Each structure stands twice: as C-alpha cells, then as structure tokens.
Amino acid sequence: MIKWPTVLVCSGFIALSLWSCRSREKLFTALPGAQTGVDFTNLVVETDSFNINQYLYAYNGGGVALGDINNDGLVDIYLGSNQGSNRLFLNKGDLKFEDVTEKAGVQGWIGKRYWTTGLSMVDINHDGWLDLYVNQVSNTSHLDGHNLLFINNQDGTFSEQSRTYGLDFRTFAQQTVFFDYDRDGDLDAYLLNHSLHELDVYVKTAKRDRPDPLAGDRLMRNDGGVFKDASKEAGIYSSAMGYGLSVSLGDVDNNGCPDIYVSNDFHENDYLYLNQCDGTFREQIRSLLPYCSTFSMGSDMADLNNNGWLDIMSLDMKPEDEVIRKQSSGADPYDVYNYKLSFGYHEQYPRNMLHLNQGTTASGMVPFTEVAQQLGVEATDWSWSVLLADLDNDTHKDLHITNGIYRRPNDLDYINYTFHEGNQQRLSALELVSKMPDGRAANYAYRNRGGLQMENVSEQWGLDLQAYSMGSAYGDLDNDGDLDLIINNLNAPATLYRNNTDQISPNQHLTVKLEGPEKNPRGIGTRLELFLPDQKLMQEVYPVRGWLSSSDYSAVFGLGTHQPDSLIVRWPDGRSQTIRTLSPGQPVSLQYEASTNGSRPLVNTNNLLQKIADHRGLEFSHLENNFTDFDRELLLPHEISREGPPLLVADLNGDGAEDVFIGGAAGQSGRLFFQDERSRRFVERIPEPFMEDEAREDIDAVFFDADADGDPDLYVVSGGGQYVGDLNADRLYLNDGLGNFSRSTQIPAITANGACVVAADFNRDGFTDLFIGNRSVVGNYGYLPDAYLLWNRGNGRFAADRSEKTSALRSIGMITDASWDEKAQQLLVVGEFMPISILRFQDEELSLEALENTHGWWNTIHPVDIDWDGDLDFLVGNYGLNSPLHPSSSEPVRLIVKDWDNNGQSDPMLTHYRQGKEWLYHGLDAVKKQIPVIRLRFNDYHLYAKHTLDQTFSEADLNTAEILYAETFESVVLINQGADGYIMQALPAESQTAPIFAFYTADLNGDQLTDVLAMGNTEVNPPSIGNQKASTGFCLLGAGNGQFRALPPGESGLAVTGSVRKIRGLDLQNDHWILVAKNNDKLEVWQSQSKQRKMTVEGNISADLPESSEDHDL
Structure with missing residues (x-):
C-alpha cells in the first residue's frame, strides 16, 4: 500500500473539490453589451420593395472580424451591418471595448442602397498593421456600392483604397479570402460571389465554363500589389451556376499548397479545388467526396480526429425538431434527384456534412468519409456558421454552430397554400412575406470526445441562445488562454461569450503567434x-x-x-x-x-494493400438494367432490385488452377474466367445456357457437387423486384468436369425475389443439399417470404421440403444471407428487420432460435475462426450507424405493413423515434401518393407534422398490420462459446460508417492473427434517407480475441469506392489476389504486400489454412 503525505492528500482533496464545484459552472458566459461596450445590432428593415421575395439572401445576416488592429496585444472586434453602419470596437482589456468607428472611419456604406456581407482582417500592404476588407452586394435589387478596403493608417484611422488595389468589385459578393495560392510570397485573393434565380443557372454542368461578371467567383493573383483576375488560367469556375455562400482554405492533400472548398447553395455542387502547386487548381468534388450538402451554407476546415489531415464540415438547414422537419421542404423527390444527376450534378442531400480526410496512399488521395449522421451533427436546423476549434482545451476540436432564420421561406404550407397567385394579387409584398413562420432557433455546441463521438453540450456550455444568429468568430479576447466567441445576430444585439475554461478546468493551453515573411506578415497559410x-x-x-x-x-x-x-x-x-x-x-x-x-512529411508508400492494374484478362463490369423499384413501391426504405453480382472461385476444369464465376444483372449474362497457367492470363467464356438465361438477375451463387461426380456444379439464385414468375426462377448448371455447363431441370421452381444459397449436407446422407433464402415478396415489400430447403435425393435431383418438419422456414423473414456451421450442425440466418437466427438440424427436422436484441438490417454473415479455438465465429455486416435512422431496443425503427387502400399491394410505412416519440418517417407528399386515404385525414402539412404514429393511426389500425422492427444497426462479430452460445462484440466505430455487405479474412500483416477486410456501401436509398457511400473499405487488424484495430487508409492503402457486394480470394501461380465485385461497377483486384494466409470459408469450399496452423482444421 502506498501512503501519501497527509498535506498532499488534503491539498489534493481541496483542489479536486474546487474543480468539482467550478465544473458545474457553464463553460461560456454571455456578457451584456452594457458591460462590455460591444453595443451593436444588425437591424434589417423589410419593405414592399426589399424583402426575401425580392432579394433571396435578405435574411443571411452579417459577419464578424477579429484581430489586433493597433498592435497592443489585444484582439479587437469589427461587426458587419447589412444596411447600417459597421462598427469597430477597440479592446481595452478585461473584456471592455470602446466603439471607435467614427474616429476610424470604417462605417462602410450605409442605407437601403447598400448591403454588406463578409468581413475580414488582413495586412494587405504588409506594413505590420491589419487592414479591413468589406464585401458588398451590388447590381441587384437596387443595391449599389462596391467592396471596400480600409487601409490602416497606424494612427487609429483608416483610408478606403479598394480601387488602388484592384479590389473594388461590384458583384454579388459574399466573402473574400486572402492567401498565397501560387507560393510567390505575396497574398492573393479568392472572391466568392452568390448567384440569383435566373433561367441561365438551371443548365447542364457543362456550362460551368461560361463566365459571369456578377455571379462568378474570381481568383485574383497579386501582381506587385495590384490584383488581377487569374480564374480561367487557374481552373476556377466563374459561372452564374455557383451560388457561393462560404469558402474555406487549407492544405487537404498535404502537398504544401493551399486548397479551396466552396459551399454552393441550391443545385450546384460544392467545389473542392486541389492546388497543383503550379498556379493551377483541379476541381475534385466528385472523386473525393461521396456527396455534399444541397443548400450548403457555412463551412470550415480543421483536423477533427488529430490524424494530421484536414477535415471539412459544411452546413445545411435540416431541422432536428421532427415537426419542423415535416413542415419544411427537404430532399428532392426521386425523379427530380435523378434529373439533376442526369445534368451532371453530384449527389446532394439537405443536411450538414462532415467529411473526414482519410489521407493519401501510394496511389493518390483517398476519398473522404462523410460521418455527420454517425456523429449526430447532421441536423441543426437553419444553420449558418460552423467553427471547428478546441473550446475546452482538451486537445480535441469541438463544433460551434449558429442557427435561425428570421422567417422560414421553405415552410410547405406557406409555399403551397399562402404563396399563391391569389394572395400575391390581394396582399402587399410585405404582408405576404410576414405570413412566413418565424425561424428562431437555438445555437449548437458539440464537444468532441474523440473516437468518432460528439456530445451535444449546447445547454451545458451555455451556448444554446435562441435567436437568428449568423456570423461568428473565435479569439482569445482576454488573453487567458481559451477561445472566446462573438456572434452577430439579426435584429438582436450581438452576443459576446467569455470562455471560462481557465477558471473551471485543469486543461492547459499553448498560444502561438506568427511573424511571417515580408509580404505575408501574419503568416497566412502556415x-x-x-x-x-x-x-x-x-x-x-x-x-x-x-x-x-x-x-x-x-x-x-x-x-x-x-x-x-x-x-x-x-x-x-x-x-x-x-x-x-x-x-x-x-x-x-x-x-x-x-x-x-524544410520538406513536407512524406506520403506512406509502403501500404499493406495495393490495387492491381493488370487483371490478366479478368475484366468485368456489372451493368444494372434500367428498373426503379420506387416507381412501383413508393415508400420503400431502399430499392431491392440492385443486389448483385455473385462472385465465386473454384477449379472448374480440373487443371489445378482456380477459375472465376461472376454473375450478371438482368439483361447481362453471367460468365466464367478460366485461368491459363501457361500464359498466366484468364480466358473469358459465356456458356450457352448462361446466355439463354441473361434476362434473369443473378443475386447469389454457389459451387458444389450436385450430382456427386467430383466436380463443382453451379447453383444461381435469381431475384429482383421487377419480375414475377419464371424470370425469377433459380437455376442449376451441371459441370461435365471440363468446365462445360448445361442447364439442369432437376430442381423445383423457386420464383421469389431470391437472396442467398448455402450448400451443405444438412441431413448427413452423403449428398449436398441447398438452403435458399428469399429477400422479399415481389411487389409486396414487408410481407415475409418463405425460405426453402432442397434435399438432394441423388444424381442431382432436388426436392423442396414443405412439410411440417421445415415449418420454421415459412414466413421466416426478409433474408439476406446465411452461413452453415458444420461442427454445430446449425445454419445462421440474417436479414432485414430480422434477428440473427439459428436454424438447428436434427435429421430432416428444423428448429428456429433468435439471438436476443439482434433485430437489424443485416446484409451478410461470414464464417471464420477468429480466436483459433476450433469452432466457427461469425462476422455479421449490418446497416451501420451513419444514417438518419438510429434504432435501439427501447426506440426501434419499425415497418408498419398493411394494404391500407385495399388495392392488393402492401403499403409499408417506416417509423422512427425523435425526441422520445414515434413518427412516420416519410413526409406527407410521399405518404399520400402511396396511400391516398391519408389526404382525407390531413389537409395541411402542419397538421400531419404534429401527429405522432399513435395519433395518425388508431390502435385497431395498427393491430391489424404486420409490424417489423430493427433495434441495432451495428456490424458485429459473434464469438462462439460452444454450449454457452455467442458473445456479440461491435466492430470498431470506423467500420460503422456504412453498411457492410462483404467480408474477407486473412492474415494480412503476417502476425499469425486473423485480419478482416470489410466493404459495402449502398446507392439504392431514396433521397429522403440518402445513399450511404462513406466506406472506402475497412482494414481491421485482429488481436486474436475478437477485438480489432481499424487501420487508416493511408496505412492500409485500401481505397475501394462504390457498392461492394462480394469479396473472394483467388490463388494464382505465385500470387494471391483479392477480388472485389461491385454492383453496377467494374471488378477490382487487390493484393496484400505480406505473405497471404487465407482464412475464409467461401460457399462450401473450404479455404486453405495458415501454413503454421494445420491443426485448426475447419
């Protein structure tokens, strides 16, 4: 026992007690203007001739600029007023400020003809004194004026000299940033402009190259102190299509040159310009970000997870409150969404986006992973400013978001019932605008807890102000080592927050100030x-x-x-x-x-995995047919007809080399690839029976010896929601031993929307039987299909068992996958709205057991002995945690299934919990299209929005419906405990960012432990849910006990985009390949740098075991 000196114990106890008491104080304290001297209100006056219907951005508010303008060591404040006087407040110390605006001469343009937007402080003439730059909107809605540059005279006054420097823009200016993009030592500028709703902005993206003098952004190169337009030569878009609302700078690819992120409103993509370090940029949003916000507003860049790479956050206006969400216009209808895609626009969803930077591999930059929904920061209402900064000095950068709009122009009742031609003629413009609902909302603060965890601490930190808060900035205003905040509110006094970290927390700080080179004295870009x-x-x-x-x-x-x-x-x-x-x-x-x-840090080129460019003839592109499930079933949570392709590996012709089968979509034949060991290439072959069946969609497949002749035959599961009947029939192809296949007629007709097949000798009679799991009842999503057991009666003859012995298979659920455990004589089955289920076999009789608290949206189950104890463990891929749906056992996601309108078709309605109540997930427009009777119950959006599920439907209605539910979306590993069942452990948080559809297991790093590749994504969701493409593949290094460490892509080298459906290992003469099959995409081939040790069980073909572990025979 260690005994501490009494004085230390007592003093330690007293210190802890003091910290405990102080920790109950708010982290931030709002200080009134009367106390600080910061007496400022950005007052916007609406009239019949000037309001949001005349000028789209009338409620966008004003900005803040912080900096030490008089070099006294104290941070001063400059606040922007849209129509009134900007105000400059000199910091006198102790958070006391003096208004020196008139003396300084920096009021800016004042009056109804002028509109001030973004502010910045920059030493433009590099004399060591900060100057002020003010953006103005001109040439629209009777607005005049030009951007202003106030040069600091070093005596407390400023002189306006924008024309001298070539910065007196007369445009739709939103913000200007100063930085050295060409690394010539002086500061250049990027002018961000917004656009207006005119016909020439709703065009195909090919017209981005057409410059517009008012709405187009401009990159201004500093040539000897005068700024000249270098946009075209540098690769910057300057068209009217860009509704630029914010711009962020940072070196996202770590090449030493500053990159640019532009947030664009409405239909135009955001722009991510990567600096090529030669004076030019390359716009890369589509290749590096899976999607972006629709109505992108404020943005920021910072390293949120301390991995040395800048992350990007952009804001939108998705409400957290369910009632407001249902009352507001949101995601595009599916047809409009696809129409925009056809015009060349990127995928966009109306919510906040947080893009985590995955770094760079030897092959180039890895696409970002978008995780806002997983972190719970995707819905903060009508949000404007986001600041990523360490507000509590705990080493992790936190989030601060300003919020609220003076009136809500996207209110659906206003759009559909108030803003119509009759009212436009009857009411004055101001009266019409005044009928918009109030949009006051609380600001948000999220504490970064590390490890992909954010905690909403808005109230706890004292930052949950209900207002119309727009521009915000941070700085240490009282020099106590923590970041204070100031917010510019619309039609309300500005708010100055004192940060109390130094008083209530033991966390320490380090403040760094720069004295930069001659023409960049503040070190911008350091x-x-x-x-x-x-x-x-x-x-x-x-x-x-x-x-x-x-x-x-x-x-x-x-x-x-x-x-x-x-x-x-x-x-x-x-x-x-x-x-x-x-x-x-x-x-x-x-x-x-x-x-x-100096030099930049070197990019890691010794990655664990590498992509193979030369496939040696193994080339295949899966091509989906043009069918949309949403045209038939409007309320599906996702499409069900885009699930392939199957991928298999086996020696088909007995030459000792592994060959490959890849299935096709409807209208595309599956095909075989035979390995020619002499040429070391693959020869493609499409057997005639495959071509005859090309109208069928291949969903899953298995090689097994159906007719006991010693060679692998092929069973293919057909599926999809398009067809009913023969075109959904499964197929059996018999191998003659030389790789020639013929169609067998010795199987029963199974014509459901198939999902999976498992081959095993279930009844131990020496013949391999088949289990067929089905995905859904075609045209009736939510009704539960049967599964089938096909007994092999010898000579390749199969019979479906529909007796009472297999009654457990009736309406078993919407199965997605299954896996056989030979030792335990049981089949593990997973599916959508299903628990992880165990089918136990006793001769030819089945019993069914469900694992508790495991109802999920499971996609795949993969057998492997993770802990090398001689029994099979299972990796199970689920929907993931990065979606708008967050179920739990107490608040599940449910599917209410019933033919509500008696038209012979199911009407599945998704529900979810928000704020402790259960709601229909879809909005009124979608629901009433599927269920017309809903129109009779709800004649406006507000009425529908405020009704919870039990208020929308009666108890009798719900009692006669089929109700499915999901309570967990985590992907997991099941550790087999023998007679004690399974221990379920969640896979690492990094691997929960997307649905997992496929696993591959091997010793990837040569440490004699099982590692995992997990891949997935889905691109079949409606816009109201959004596609889930955050995964670039997960490389999980095993510890041997079911625990894993996620290896960053920059180390693993793994970067697989798209919708992965199958992964298989393939042995070649002196190599081992990892084949990756993707839906509606090309086959990819990868390889491990270490000696490959395959540990998978694929179909019923046992894989090779590690050379050092022959005793672990599966």
Whole structure:
C-alpha cells in the first residue's frame, strides 16, 4: 500500500473539490453589451420593395472580424451591418471595448442602397498593421456600392483604397479570402460571389465554363500589389451556376499548397479545388467526396480526429425538431434527384456534412468519409456558421454552430397554400412575406470526445441562445488562454461569450503567434504541428472561417493536462523550424527569419494493400438494367432490385488452377474466367445456357457437387423486384468436369425475389443439399417470404421440403444471407428487420432460435475462426450507424405493413423515434401518393407534422398490420462459446460508417492473427434517407480475441469506392489476389504486400489454412 503525505492528500482533496464545484459552472458566459461596450445590432428593415421575395439572401445576416488592429496585444472586434453602419470596437482589456468607428472611419456604406456581407482582417500592404476588407452586394435589387478596403493608417484611422488595389468589385459578393495560392510570397485573393434565380443557372454542368461578371467567383493573383483576375488560367469556375455562400482554405492533400472548398447553395455542387502547386487548381468534388450538402451554407476546415489531415464540415438547414422537419421542404423527390444527376450534378442531400480526410496512399488521395449522421451533427436546423476549434482545451476540436432564420421561406404550407397567385394579387409584398413562420432557433455546441463521438453540450456550455444568429468568430479576447466567441445576430444585439475554461478546468493551453515573411506578415497559410506525448495536434492559419467572418490569427492549442513536447512550424513557402522548449500557458512567438529550408512529411508508400492494374484478362463490369423499384413501391426504405453480382472461385476444369464465376444483372449474362497457367492470363467464356438465361438477375451463387461426380456444379439464385414468375426462377448448371455447363431441370421452381444459397449436407446422407433464402415478396415489400430447403435425393435431383418438419422456414423473414456451421450442425440466418437466427438440424427436422436484441438490417454473415479455438465465429455486416435512422431496443425503427387502400399491394410505412416519440418517417407528399386515404385525414402539412404514429393511426389500425422492427444497426462479430452460445462484440466505430455487405479474412500483416477486410456501401436509398457511400473499405487488424484495430487508409492503402457486394480470394501461380465485385461497377483486384494466409470459408469450399496452423482444421 502506498501512503501519501497527509498535506498532499488534503491539498489534493481541496483542489479536486474546487474543480468539482467550478465544473458545474457553464463553460461560456454571455456578457451584456452594457458591460462590455460591444453595443451593436444588425437591424434589417423589410419593405414592399426589399424583402426575401425580392432579394433571396435578405435574411443571411452579417459577419464578424477579429484581430489586433493597433498592435497592443489585444484582439479587437469589427461587426458587419447589412444596411447600417459597421462598427469597430477597440479592446481595452478585461473584456471592455470602446466603439471607435467614427474616429476610424470604417462605417462602410450605409442605407437601403447598400448591403454588406463578409468581413475580414488582413495586412494587405504588409506594413505590420491589419487592414479591413468589406464585401458588398451590388447590381441587384437596387443595391449599389462596391467592396471596400480600409487601409490602416497606424494612427487609429483608416483610408478606403479598394480601387488602388484592384479590389473594388461590384458583384454579388459574399466573402473574400486572402492567401498565397501560387507560393510567390505575396497574398492573393479568392472572391466568392452568390448567384440569383435566373433561367441561365438551371443548365447542364457543362456550362460551368461560361463566365459571369456578377455571379462568378474570381481568383485574383497579386501582381506587385495590384490584383488581377487569374480564374480561367487557374481552373476556377466563374459561372452564374455557383451560388457561393462560404469558402474555406487549407492544405487537404498535404502537398504544401493551399486548397479551396466552396459551399454552393441550391443545385450546384460544392467545389473542392486541389492546388497543383503550379498556379493551377483541379476541381475534385466528385472523386473525393461521396456527396455534399444541397443548400450548403457555412463551412470550415480543421483536423477533427488529430490524424494530421484536414477535415471539412459544411452546413445545411435540416431541422432536428421532427415537426419542423415535416413542415419544411427537404430532399428532392426521386425523379427530380435523378434529373439533376442526369445534368451532371453530384449527389446532394439537405443536411450538414462532415467529411473526414482519410489521407493519401501510394496511389493518390483517398476519398473522404462523410460521418455527420454517425456523429449526430447532421441536423441543426437553419444553420449558418460552423467553427471547428478546441473550446475546452482538451486537445480535441469541438463544433460551434449558429442557427435561425428570421422567417422560414421553405415552410410547405406557406409555399403551397399562402404563396399563391391569389394572395400575391390581394396582399402587399410585405404582408405576404410576414405570413412566413418565424425561424428562431437555438445555437449548437458539440464537444468532441474523440473516437468518432460528439456530445451535444449546447445547454451545458451555455451556448444554446435562441435567436437568428449568423456570423461568428473565435479569439482569445482576454488573453487567458481559451477561445472566446462573438456572434452577430439579426435584429438582436450581438452576443459576446467569455470562455471560462481557465477558471473551471485543469486543461492547459499553448498560444502561438506568427511573424511571417515580408509580404505575408501574419503568416497566412502556415501549418503548426504540436506534438504531445501520445498525439499530434495540427492547425493551419487561415482566419476566414464559418460564415461571413474572420477569426483571430493567433493559434490556441488545448493541451488537456499534457506537457507539450515540440512544435514544428511549416511556413507557406516550405521553410520550417522546430521548437523544443515549450511551457503550457507561455505564449510562443515565431519569426519566419528563424526558419530553414524544410520538406513536407512524406506520403506512406509502403501500404499493406495495393490495387492491381493488370487483371490478366479478368475484366468485368456489372451493368444494372434500367428498373426503379420506387416507381412501383413508393415508400420503400431502399430499392431491392440492385443486389448483385455473385462472385465465386473454384477449379472448374480440373487443371489445378482456380477459375472465376461472376454473375450478371438482368439483361447481362453471367460468365466464367478460366485461368491459363501457361500464359498466366484468364480466358473469358459465356456458356450457352448462361446466355439463354441473361434476362434473369443473378443475386447469389454457389459451387458444389450436385450430382456427386467430383466436380463443382453451379447453383444461381435469381431475384429482383421487377419480375414475377419464371424470370425469377433459380437455376442449376451441371459441370461435365471440363468446365462445360448445361442447364439442369432437376430442381423445383423457386420464383421469389431470391437472396442467398448455402450448400451443405444438412441431413448427413452423403449428398449436398441447398438452403435458399428469399429477400422479399415481389411487389409486396414487408410481407415475409418463405425460405426453402432442397434435399438432394441423388444424381442431382432436388426436392423442396414443405412439410411440417421445415415449418420454421415459412414466413421466416426478409433474408439476406446465411452461413452453415458444420461442427454445430446449425445454419445462421440474417436479414432485414430480422434477428440473427439459428436454424438447428436434427435429421430432416428444423428448429428456429433468435439471438436476443439482434433485430437489424443485416446484409451478410461470414464464417471464420477468429480466436483459433476450433469452432466457427461469425462476422455479421449490418446497416451501420451513419444514417438518419438510429434504432435501439427501447426506440426501434419499425415497418408498419398493411394494404391500407385495399388495392392488393402492401403499403409499408417506416417509423422512427425523435425526441422520445414515434413518427412516420416519410413526409406527407410521399405518404399520400402511396396511400391516398391519408389526404382525407390531413389537409395541411402542419397538421400531419404534429401527429405522432399513435395519433395518425388508431390502435385497431395498427393491430391489424404486420409490424417489423430493427433495434441495432451495428456490424458485429459473434464469438462462439460452444454450449454457452455467442458473445456479440461491435466492430470498431470506423467500420460503422456504412453498411457492410462483404467480408474477407486473412492474415494480412503476417502476425499469425486473423485480419478482416470489410466493404459495402449502398446507392439504392431514396433521397429522403440518402445513399450511404462513406466506406472506402475497412482494414481491421485482429488481436486474436475478437477485438480489432481499424487501420487508416493511408496505412492500409485500401481505397475501394462504390457498392461492394462480394469479396473472394483467388490463388494464382505465385500470387494471391483479392477480388472485389461491385454492383453496377467494374471488378477490382487487390493484393496484400505480406505473405497471404487465407482464412475464409467461401460457399462450401473450404479455404486453405495458415501454413503454421494445420491443426485448426475447419
């Protein structure tokens, strides 16, 4: 026992008690203007001639700019007024400010003819004093004026000199950012403009190259102190299609050159410009982001997970409140969504997006992973500014979001019933606008807990102000080592928040200030990398962030309770320096002159996995037919006709080399690829029976010896929601031993929407039998299909058992996959709205058992002995945690299934819980199309929106419906405990970002332990749910006990996009390939850098075991 000195124990107890008491205080305190001297209100006056119906962005509010304008060491405040005077407040210390606007001469344009938008502070003439830049909207809605540049005279006054510098733009200006994009040492500028609703903006994306002088963005190169338009030569879009609302800067690909992210409103994509370090940019949004926000507003870049790569967050206006969500226009209808895609636009959904940067592999940059829904930050209502900064100094960057709109123009009742031609003629413009609902909303704060966890602490931190809050900025206004906030509210006083971290938390800080090169004295674009004992923190100095605003230049690092080890400074021109003497709380001032020639961190080229370019003739593209399930069944949670292709590997012709089968979609034949060992290439062959069956959709398949002649035959499951009858019939093809296949007629006709097939000798009579799982009843989603057991009676003759012995298979559920455990003589079955189920075999009689609390949307189950104890464990792929649906056992996602309108077709209605109540998930427009009787119950959107499920339907209605449910969407591993059942463990959080449809298991890194590749994604969801394409494949390194560590793509090298459906290992002469089959996409081939040790059980073909583990025979 360790005995501490009494004085230490007592003092420690007192200290803990003090911290405990203080920790109950709010992290932030709102200080009134009367106390601080920051007395400011951005007042917007609406009239008949100027309102949101005349000027689209009349409610977008004003910005904030922070910086030390008089070089006294205190951060000053500049607040923007749309129609009135901008105000400059000089920091006098102790959070007291003096309004020096008139003395400084920085009021800007004032009056109804002018409209101020974004603000920034920048030392444009590099004299060591911050200047002010003010953006103005001109040439629309009777607005005039031009952008203003107030040069600091170093005596408390400023002179307007925008024309001198070529920065007096007369455009639809939203914001301007200053940075050195060409690395020539001086500051260039990016002018962000918004557009207007005119016919020439609703065009195909090919017309992005057509410049527009008012709405088009501009990249302005600094040529000797005068800015010149370099947009075209640099690859910047300058068309009227861009509704630019915010712009963020940062080096997202770590090549040493600043990149640009532009948030665009409405139908236009956001832009992600990657700097090529030669004065040009390449726009990469489609290749690097799976989707973007529809109505993108504020944005920011920062390293949220401390992996050394900048992440990107953009805001939209999806409400958290269910009633407001149902009353508001949201995602596009499916036909409109596809129409936009056909015009060349990227996938867009009306919600916040948080894109995690996965880094770069030897093959290039890995696409970002979008995780806002998994982190619970996707719905913050009508949101404007997002700031990513460490607000509590715990080393993790948090989120602050401003919120609220003066009136809601997207209210569906207003759009459909108020804003019609009759009212437009009867009411004045101002009267019509005044009938829009109020949009006041609370601001949000999320504490970053690390490990893909965000906690809503808006109220706890004292930041849940109900207002119309727009621009915001952070800076250490009182020099106490934590970041204070200031918010510019519309038609209400600005809010200044004092951060109390230094008073209520033991967390420490390190503040870094820069003295940059001659023409960039504030060091814009500098990267700071701070090393702590167990992690690396990174910030880049770009003050313009969030919404119309510019934060302070000083970088404040939260240290938690750690001691900093060292700081690397990477200046914009590539020079660097390392500081090794650091003390918490002691400011660090860094001079560019002290730096030396440096280099960027090298990209890891020794990846665990690599993509194979030369497939040696193994080329295949799966091509889906043009059929949409939503045209027939409007309320499906996803389409059910895009599930292939199957992929199998076996030696088909007895030559000792493995061959390949890949199935086709409807209208596309499956095909075989035979390995020619002499040429080391594959020869494609499409047997005639395959061509005769090309109208059928191949969903799953298995090689097995159907007729006991010693060679692998092929059973193919047909499926899809398009056909009923023969075109959904499964098929059996018999092999003559040389790889020639003929169609067998010795199987019963199974014509459901098939899902899976498992081959095994279930009754131990020496013949291989078949289990067939079905996905759905065609045209009646939600009604439960039967599964089938086909007994092999010898010579390849199969009979379906429909006796009472197999009654457990009747209406068993919407099966997606199954896996046989030979040792336990049981079949594990998974499906949608199903529990993980166990079918136990006793001779030819079946019993069914469900694992408790496992109802999910399961996609796949994969057998492997994870812990090498001699029995089979199972990896089970689920829907994932990154969707708008978040079920639990107490608040499940349910499917209410009934023929509500008596037309002979099921009407499945999805429900979910929000705010402790159960609601129909879909909006009124979608529901009344599927169930016309709903129109009689609800004649407006507000009435529908406020009705929970039990208020929408009577108890009698619900009692006569089939009700399915899901309570978990986590993908898991089941560790087999023999007679004690299974222990279920969740796979790592990183692998929960998308649905998992396929697993591959092997020792990928040579440590004699089982590792996992997990892949999936789905692109068949309605826009109201959104596609789930966040996965680029997950590489999970095993610990041997069912625990895994997710290897980042930058280390693994794995970058597989698209909808993966099957993964198979393929042995070649001196290689082992990993084949990846994707729905409606090309086959990919990957390879491990280490010696491959395949540990999979594919179909009923046992795979090779590790060379050192022959005793673990499966």
